[in-house]
Amino acid sequence: MQVKVNNREYISGLLGKGTRETTRGFSDYRKIGLTLGALPQAEGSAMADMGDTKVLAGVKLGVGTPLQDKPGEGTLITSTELLPMASPRYETGPPSPDAIEFARVVDRGIRAANIIDTKALFIEEDKVWNVFVDIYVLNYDGNLFDAGTLAAMSAILTAKQPRFEDGAAIRDNGLSRIKTNGKIVTSCTFGKLDGHVLLDPDGNEEDMMSSRVTIANDEGAIRAMQKGLRGAFSVEEVEKAIDVTFERSKELRSIVKKVIGE
Amino acid sequence: MTTEKPQLVTNGKRVDGRGLDELRPIKIEAGILKNADGSAYLEWGSNKIMVGVYGPREAFPKHVQDPERAIVKCRYAMAPFSSLEEHGRSGPNRRAVEISKVTKEVFENVILLERFPGCEIDIFIEVLQSDGGTRAAGITAAAVALASSGIPMRDIPYAVSVGKDGENLLLDLNKLEDNTSDADMPIAIAPRNNDVLLLQMDGTLTKDEFARGVSMALKAGEHIVALQRAAIGSKYRKE
């Protein structure tokens, strides 16, 4: 029933005047919300809102066999679902290339920063804990990467470690959180429209952007990068985006710290 | 691992402390998703369910279009993190496909499809957390999402399940009860005339037990309908 509205000329006009919808600046986020533990049956869960984008991350741990090249370590498995309820543009069916890229970019930042102590997931020979992170997009309005990373990171940091007893996973009260390295990875995504580089593009801006770049970092370093779409960035534009990322990621980390109780 | 059947009823109380004909607590909220034409979030005991509906919109692909009426499409799916136990497989399995089909048929009965030839109405039911009775919860939530979107309907259906343990009939089975009961019968009702829109049964049931089970469901329906109506009507109440 809904039409895809076309606000290109209006948004271009605003950008020409140095502003955006809801009068935010080029390096500003929309309103961010983060709530934890909506799903107590999962080991960890978090819901992140970025403007009207709404994503839910759920974490489950399962007993599995280790990868051949890493026999003493558990693994992180990240998946995403672009639910058809989230946007008229999403359809039911197997994961699209967009969904797979989204999952891999979120996964890469968390993995590269060694957030999860995968050696602590070792149970016994040929048995390890696998950490499944599933990111569900409930409503789409742009910038899934940053919202997804925020939800996944918060769900992982607060995920409970089940016990292994008599060959089975036991999930009871009093479990402690899975072992992590104390760092927090967040990501900042930029879209390029009409020659302007904008942090946190919303759905209308994503429809117009020619290129996109995501930078994931923790307190110390860049942990993952991903450039997307047909257009290009100059090296200077990417360097500027890195500066903005290190500045803005402080706010994102403080939001995560606040909800996980640190 | 023990396979012994737990005792489901002790001194007239069930494993979670409920009476035999007592529903779990239910909470319904309408209109929380921005893009969907209608939406509802429902908590029913530990079940947590999100529903989004779209339409009527042009049916796609073209060959599914019906020149006489709109078609209904339904997807019921369980999130891989929804269960207390292991991580599930993503994507609908055979069980989910069947539930999607019988749910679709519930709404084909009540939506005024003939007003929208060539169109489709999509119902997306995502079980975010499950504890037994998710199909009934999904139907109850989808009805709220549809009604609050302005899609014309003859009635607002609800659903609930009735189970059996030995001599006892139990209303609204949770997961543990569902796994070990002697029968489980989900039923969906159009409350205006108590038409049965969905009926499934698995186990052993006498005709008398069926009749008693239905009247148990209808009685519970009064409460469920009140909650559905409050969720739809809440935004129209004058402050």
Place this chain on the structure above:
Amino acid sequence: MPRIVLPGDKLADKPLRIDNATLEDGKSYATVPGLFDDEKESFIPLESVWYPRMEDSVIGIVEDARNGVYTVALNSPFKGLIITRRDSNGPELEVGDVVESIVRSVKRESDKIILILVRPRNLHEGKVITVKPSKVLRIIGKANTMIKLLTEGTKSNIVVGMNGIVWIKGGNVPLAVTAINRIQAEAHVAGLTERITTMLKESQ
């Protein structure tokens, strides 16, 4: 006093000539949430899908352009068609254009319903928002009072399509959007005009 009714609620023990009612055994029942006045037998839908009528003014987005025949998406189950003659001096339209036009006729093709649209006007550079079709009459107001209030309070040019698409250009666009969203949310609460007047005054 009108009462709030929901789908399935009985409106009357007799047939009523109301779009949002269904007839069963000679009795009328509501099909969408609405306000029903038992004395006047009038029904105001609180939610509804837009159902086209002749002479409705609508706003749509051009989806397809071929040899002067344009398909227009209308926030509705049904597509609009604009057919221009080569010698006419109507506007040249492109895919993605926002266009205002009038419903000339509602045609039942072999497999679906198509709206024939006439007198197209291309709307440039504005912001397009969608609203609930059931709230359109409230946004326009009795004798255009509400839309006048909005235009004066925001200095924006505002065009409202009966199909629930609104186009806003110039003036204070964010204020106009906020005001329209507030009208949608509070459409059923008395004293709306006063509240919107105050809001627009305070925001200046």
